[in-house]
Amino acid sequence: MSDLQLSEPLARRRFLVRVVAAVHAAIGGALAFVLGTAAVAPGFERRRATWIRAGAIDRLREHEPVPVTLRVARQDGYAQVVDRRVVYLVRTGERTVRALESTCTHLGCRTSYDRERRLIQCPCHGGRFDAQGQVVAGPPPAPLPALPTRVEGDDVLVEL
Amino acid sequence: MKAFDRARDWLDARTGYRALVRHALDEPLPPGTGWAFTSGSILTLLLAVQFLTGVVLAMYYVPSPALAYDSVRFVMDALPLGWLVRGLHVWGASFLVVAAGIHLLRVFLFGSFKAPREVTWLTGVLLLLLILAFSLSGYLLPWDQKAYWATTVTLNIAASTPLVGDLLAAVLRGGAELGALTLGRWYAAHVLLLPAAIVVFVVAHILLLRRHGVSGPITPVDGPVVRFFPWHVVKDTVMMAAVFALLLTFALLWPAHLDEIADPADATYVPRPEWYFLALFELLKYFPGPLEPIGTLLVPGLIVGFLLAVPFLDRGGERRPWHRRRLPVAAAMAAVVGGVAHMTVLGLLDTPARYDPDAWGPRSIAGLALLQQPDLGCRGCHVAGGPASDLSLTRVTRDEEWLLHHMADPVALAPGVRTEADPAPRPLLSRLQAQAVVAYLRRVRAGAAPPEVSDEDRLAATAFATSCVGCHRVAGEGGQIGPDLTTVGRRRTLDALARIIRDPTTEYGDTMMPAFGERLTPQQVEALASYLARLR
Secondary structure, X not given: OHHHHHHHHHHHHXXXXXXXXXXXXXXXXXXXXXXXXXXXXXXXXXXXXXXXXXXXXXXXXXXXXXXXXXXXXXXXXXXXXXXXXXXXXXXXXXXXXEEEEOEOOOOOOEOEEEOOOOEEEOOOOOOEEOOOOOEEEOOOOOOOOEEOEEEEOXXXXXXX | OHHHHHHHHHHHHHHOHHHHHHHHHOOEEOOOOOHHHHHHHHHHXXXXXXXXXXXXXXXXXXXXXXXXXXXXXXXXXXXXXXXXXXXXXXXXXXXXXHHHHHHHHHHHHOOOOOOOXXXXXXXXXXXXXXXXXXXXXXXXXXXEHHHHHHHHHHHHHHHOOOOOHHHHHHHHHOOOOOOHHHHHHHHHHHHHHHHHHHHHHHHHHHHHHHHHOOOOOOOOOOOOOEEHHHHHHHHHHHHHHHHHHHHHHHHHHOOOOXXXXXXXXXXXXXXXXXXXXXXXXXXXXXXXXXXXXXXXXXXXXXXXXXXXXXXXXXXOOOOOOOOOOOHHHHHHHHHHHHHHHHHHHHHHHOOOOOOOOOOOOHHHHHHHHHHOOOOOHHXXXXXXXXXXXXXXXXXXXXXXXXXXXXXXXXXXXXXXXXXXXXXXXXXXXXXXXXXXXXXXXXXXXXXXXXXXXXXXXXXXXXXXXXXXXXXXXXXXEEOOOOOEOOOHHHHOOHHHHHHHHHOOHHHHOOOOOOOOOOOOOHHHHHHHHHHHHOOO
């Protein structure tokens, strides 16, 4: 008899504890989903590429990288920013141009072109690339990435 | 599982946390403590929701007039579920005010504030004031029209304080004008000072509650003592779930509103505070001129003073609110609650009808039509990689006059673009066209999605924006020399409208309005009349 009296409220208590835990978990879960989405989602945004006019093809000499600064206006969350990106344009034929990123693939320093040595050089750790962006010396683990290009009339367009 | 238990034992041996949890949960409650005693838990939940949604909003918000509006607009339009986070925060503020009011009335009716619980009541009244301070500082932050104008009114109310009014307003404003410095200090108050204060007072409130115990039912009930956990917590939990579901429903069904960006030059906007300040707002109408401090300070001050004094006016052990010993204070409380409710209702009834803020007037439609023209001169510079950002990215950040000058002579405002061969300004758009483009850009910045417009309406809108808009107004855009045409379709038939546009003297005899039969093509007149006839 005394066992029964004890066990019933205990069973009820256990049930109530579960109900309380479940409801709080549901409220917390709903909040976590809404807030988590809003907090995390922008981290997975990818930037959209656009074709940018980079200059006239006539000004380029074959196999000689020419650095050009491109302005890319884009939406940065709620702000508008203009990115300045430096790329090398390398004429590879009559109507063909290659565009290379100017950021060293080693640790992200800005490279520059040495006309006398005909090499793209990184000032940080001595990385060197040839006019095609291939590594010729130093620590860079990969060639300079090429960007999609096309030629329209006299203009070279680069996709950034 | 064993390892988990061992870790908990280890932690308990060093912190004694189990005893703390047991102390928190095992509180004995007087028998008969029922559903009425869940209002405090509801407030705790709502405060937690405000805190958590506030943290996410603060990730994106920028307290600067240049970006505040756009950052909130970004949360509303671009951030996944951002609109819902803001909806929960905005509705949560209203829910908090209501829940705090209900909690206060519950405590009053049950006589739960009676000795020795006077200080618990005092901390509660201060918490209510803190919640109102949160609301007041919060709705300046989006920097939209409502934010700007409601805050202007608040600052002027502060300035009406006798003796120290100007000083007080200057401190609240932080500068000569309502602007960047005001926004900064209200933001700091909203996200740093007030949360810290509310945490201190909530902790004090709960510690005092534990010190004196829950007051329980008005007339003591016989029976065994109830443990707080889980016997009362389950009631709290059910109520919290119901309120949370209601809050979520409100936030989902009626997303938080964001007006157009604050415009100190706009005389058409009628400022209205949030509903919980409407009673105060309404009160000011009854105390004009030198009597104003009565409405701005004396009456609100007396109400707060009364609330603080309640436990000292309504003394003695009697808890039944209908008992004659409690009657005077209960009547005063009823007068306060009734008065606030009455003034709030008057304020709600008095809300002026405004045109639908999401409606597109003909001027902005004309601007949209102009910007869609393929040979638009703006694209000479506003292209990807060009000297100015692409039109799809361009956002109105300058005032209207600057923009109109820019469109009349774009080169003058873009140094270095004008060549020696081309020294003369070449207006890209007429002034009226430029105004239409500005109207369009402002609508877009205010978050309105461009509507689907038929070719005929496009023609009508363009004709309106270049011929009629100087004198007539539709949906808040345009001049005021002639009648407002926002609902002209109710007054005039299609035929009458076409006739008036061609030659107004047929209808009015003597009128300032010129005849447009010669100036517009028959197609334009027809499209315009058909468009206007549909404005109802």
